[in-house]
Amino acid sequence: MxxxxxxxxxxxxxxxxxxxxxxxxxxxxxxxxxxxxxxxxxxxxxxxxxxxxxSVIEAEQEFYEQRNAAVHRGAHHLAVEATEVFEDARQTVADFVGADYSEVIWTSNATEGLNLLSYAFSNAGLWAAQGRGDEGLSELALNPGDEIVVTEMEHHANLIPWQELAFRTGAALRYIPVDDAGSLRMDLAGGIIGSRTKVVAFTHASNVLGVINPVAELVGMARRAGALVVLDACQSAPHLALNVKELDVDFAVFSGHKMLAPTGIGVLYGKQELLDILPPFLTGGSMITTVTMERAEYLPAPQRFEAGTQRISQAVALAAAVNYLTETxxxxxxxxxxxxxxxxxxxxxxxxxxxxxxxxxxxxxxxxxxxxxxxxxxxxxxxxxxxxxxxxxxxxxxxxxxxxxxxxxxxxxxxxxxxxxxxxxxxxxxxxxxxxxxxxx
Known part of the structure; x- marks a missing residue:
């Protein structure tokens, strides 16, 4: 052939x-x-x-055979080793996408990462209204009259969380349509992304059309509007050399199971200055500094968004998958x-x-x-x-x-x-x- x-x-x-x-x-x-x-x-x-x-299967198996323990919670040998490989995996994945170590948050999948963002934006409004958190938090809150922009080609995971965010906050959801061939109507995008836009969320590469979207152009429009950019990289991170810093997106998500890793592990990337002021979504153990019977104070990112026992073996296996892709x-x-x-x-x-x-x-x-x-x-x-x-x-x-x-x-x-x-x-x-x-x- x-x-x-x-x-x-x-x-x-x-x-x-x-x-x-x-x-x-x-x-x-x-x-x-x-x-x-x-x-x-x-x-x-x-x-x-x-x-x-x-190599990925063996990496996960080796973790359970040699160093299975909870991370960040023990001083014994296995706990120390488990924590080391868990955080080494974070560094490996961060390097893979051009991020800083503390800008990589473990999630179950990209869908959870997008829901995390959606609810964090909701909580930003609640915190700002009560004078809680960083003084810049109000800039991340959505209110009636604000707009969220997506595209007509989005996977449901990058559509429904924003629909629900609009419902919770009173913001409006708008979308950039596609033409008959499935390409984005970029001639209309400039009239859709405007002064009221707070979030622009779009896929890097369509899981249906195969089209690679013009990231730089969309990011430029969002920047001129003062909006945050969320990139769905599920169909690009496994296949294209990806650098989130060069793309200048504020947040990005991708899933391990689409890039040679096990199910149950995904990544949310976020710019450090944004992650550190966003309120958490899930709360509980391992993501706090001080807890009283009345309130809690939270760690900075990434632990701020990683409540409870984490996906340790899956993160180690994802790092092995990243190494396989990098070596190839x-x-x-x-x-x-x-x-x-x-x-x-x-x-x-x-x-x-x-x-x-x-x-x-x-x-x-x-x-x-x-x-x-x-x-x-x-x-x-x-x-x-x-x-x-x-x-x-x-x-x-x-x-x-x-x-x-x-x-x-x-x-x-x-x-x-x-x-x-x-x-x-x-x-x-x-x-x-x-x-x-x-x-x-």
Whole structure:
């Protein structure tokens, strides 16, 4: 299969990835070495959840075998070692995204990180009204007449928390629409992000369209309006070299399970000066300085937002996943996935009765493709592909408003990662080509 190249400006210190290297990489992922319905597994659902290499599995297992203990709570040997590896993991992840150590907060996933922010903004209003906390806190509070801006392509995790924040505070929720091709209407964005905007929250890369949004332009609009910027990096952190400082976002979230780590671990990044004045969301042990029967005083970030026993082994495993990605090279991974994505889109566009969402072949996108098969429901498409051993995602991908805008209720999505080969894409395209005939559509 001829690989369709797309322009990539990233400099690569190592040679570009190829099928031979990917086959070696696959040996690190035991789950991929199995048969599904009598066929070798072709896993094209990493946009939902990625698989775990042995080094990540072993890192979590080694923690439980050698140093399992509560962190920040004991003076004995195991507790000290557990705390060290837990905080070392924080530094590893901070370095991975260009953040400072104390700007990385552990969460269960990106969804929790966004809800944490939403409720912290709510609490900022309550604290400010009672004269509690930093004097700059009122600048973070939302009030009736303020506006929160999102986009029409957001995952529900970056939409519903802001809907609820608007409901709690009386602020208005506005959105930047998409055009018929799924791109943001940036010609309208300047009239939507304005003097009343307090928060602008948007996805770096769409989990449905594959489009990479113009972060610098959106951040510039938010800065001119004096608004805070929240970046959903779930589909970018695992695939693109990411530097939150260079992007100049105020907050960012991503999930470990999409980047080779276990489920149950995610990251909220926030600028230190903002985290230190935001009120906490969850309260309890390990995040306080002084507690009386009447009130409590809280630690600075990150502990300020990490109440209770933390996701210790998962954080250690996430650090191992970050090391795996770093050693492989994010720029190389991005280049390879872009090639696979272009192959998928070009191949799908050539099949009669297939509508591909997002940028056309030859245009920049991440390595996924969501599509509609004329006359066949997405769930039937998914089951047909599964019978061939091919794992894809079906449904609205937690983006109902976007699907509704594009006149669809559900689509099928194939998403590639560093362990996928061009042969995987070939098998996928051959199977999709037979869908309509099988269902007599």
């Amino acid at each position: 001829a690989v369709v190249s797309t322009p990539v400006t990233l400099e690569r210190a190592l040679p570009a990835m190829d099928d031979a290297e990917v086959l070696r990489i696959r040996n690190d992922f035991p789950v991929l070495n199995q048969l599904v319905n009598g066929q070798p597994l072709v896993y094209l659902d990493s946009g939902a959840t990625s698989q775990n290499p042995l 090279g994010l720029d190389r991974i991005h280049h390879w996935e872009s090639e696979l994505g272009q192959c998928m889109v070009a191949g799908l566009e050539a099949i009669p009765g297939i509508r591909v969402l997002g940028p056309a072949a030859g245009q920049d996108r991440i390595g996924l493709a969501a599509f509609d098969v004329e006359g066949v429901h997405a769930h039937d498409v998914g089951q047909f592909l599964d019978s061939k051993g091919i794992a894809v995602r079906v449904g609205h991908h937690c983006a109902q408003p976007l699907h509704r805008r594009l006149g669809l209720t559900a689509t099928t999505r194939a998403s590639a990662y560093l362990y996928n080969t061009t042969d995987d894409v070939d098998q996928f395209l051959d199977a999709v080509a037979g869908v309509r005939a099988y269902f007599r559509a």
